[in-house]
Amino acid sequence: PQQPSSPKLFHLGMFEIGKPLGKGKFGRVYLAKHRSSGFICALKVLHKSELQMGKVEKQVRREIEIQSNLAHPNILRLYGHFHDAKRIFLILEFAGKGELYKHLRKEVRFPEWKAAQYIAQMAAALKYLHKKHVMHRDIKPENILVGIHGEIKISDFGWSVHAPNNRRKTMCGTLDYLPPEMIKPTGNDSFYSEKVDLWSLGVLTYEFLCGEAPFEDEPLKTQKRIVRCEMTVPGYVSAEAKDLIKKLLVVDPEKRISLEDVERHPWIIKHCVKGERATNRSAELAKM
Numbered sequence: 001p002q003q004p005s006s007p008k009l010f011h012l013g014m015f016e017i018g019k020p021l022g023k024g025k026f027g028r029v030y031l032a033k034h035r036s037s038g039f040i041c042a043l044k045v046l047h048k049s050e051l052q053m054g055k056v057e058k059q060v061r062r063e064i065e066i067q068s069n070l071a072h073p074n075i076l077r078l079y080g081h082f083h084d085a086k087r088i089f090l091i092l093e094f095a096g097k098g099e100l101y102k103h104l105r106k107e108v109r110f111p112e113w114k115a116a117q118y119i120a121q122m123a124a125a126l127k128y129l130h131k132k133h134v135m136h137r138d139i140k141p142e143n144i145l146v147g148i149h150g151e152i153k154i155s156d157f158g159w160s161v162h163a164p165n166n167r168r169k170t171m172c173g174t175l176d177y178l179p180p181e182m183i184k185p186t187g188n189d190s191f192y193s194e195k196v197d198l199w200s201l202g203v204l205t206y207e208f209l210c211g212e213a214p215f216e217d218e219p220l221k222t223q224k225r226i227v228r229c230e231m232t233v234p235g236y237v238s239a240e241a242k243d244l245i246k247k248l249l250v251v252d253p254e255k256r257i258s259l260e261d262v263e264r265h266p267w268i269i270k271h272c273v274k275g276e277r278a279t280n281r282s283a284e285l286a287k288m
């Protein structure tokens with residue numbers, strides 16, 4: 001008879017810890033090798049004391065519960081977790097090309113073919129999440145990593161929840177990506193749904209193409225500009241790209257373009273059809 005698969009028990013001694021890869025608000029990430037299998041991963045180390053002080057234990061529990069059950073090429077895998085007296089360890093997929101926002105800052109803004117391919121991958125990942133009634137709620141360049149083949153991977157599910165969700169969350173960090181319905185709940189329905197990720201996808205498309213977020217300003221002005229959707233798209237952005245941004249950045253969540261329609265949008269088709277990809281890839285290789 002089939003051996004029952006042994007429960008995945010991990011402990012720190014099983015890993016050889018390598019160089020630090022980065023640090024976040026509540027811990028650090030290290031390159032790590034699982035000794036027995038030689039498997040390379042990223043080990044996120046969180047300090048329980050800091051999580052308690054920051055009142056984010058619940059978020060970390062949710063991040064573990066949600067991300068452990070996801071398997072998609074454009075979502076960073078969480079293979080397992082364990083803890084000792086002082087720390088919680090998340091065994092994460094290693095993304096070979098690091099944090100997307102660093103690439104964006106270095107290139108200032110992405111060419112349209114690269115932005116379109118990234119948005120197509122984001123739409124595929126969000127479709128997968130929404131099918132499981134999970135909304136990420138914190139889509140922004142800082143929460144996206146790049147795999148060894150240049151594919152993007154959504155990471156950091158600390159703010160993700162199961163939809164619908166009518167609790168207002170105390171937000172920290174940038175307001176730039178917040179949709180109007182999370183800033184000012186309209187009328188009686190203070191519920192918001194997965195459609196919050198569609199708004200953020202619009203903000204992400206704009207930032208990939210322009211190098212800054214559409215409503216960037218000092219906080220109070222940003223909130224006003226978001227709820228009124230006051231933004232201008234620079235002239236160098238193509239008409240098709242501008243059309244997609246305008247169909248995602250719609251104040252009424254019900255009127256935002258669907259993820260299916262994002263995947264079928266002319267701007268996406270134009271840059272993501274096989275032939276196009278080959279020419280873009282050679283352009284990218286030529287740059288190296």
Ligand SMILES: Cc1cc(Cn2cc(-c3c(Cl)cnc4nc(-c5cn(C)nc5C)[nH]c34)cn2)no1
Nearest residue numbers: 021022023024027028029042094095096097098
């Ligand atoms: C705590 C904490 C830190 C962070 C931000 N962060 C994520 C990583 C990271 C992860 Cl989780 C997975 N794979 C990675 N690969 C890199 C990387 C690769 N290169 C060539 N350069 C880097 C950097 N970083 C990865 C690191 N820091 N979130 O929570």
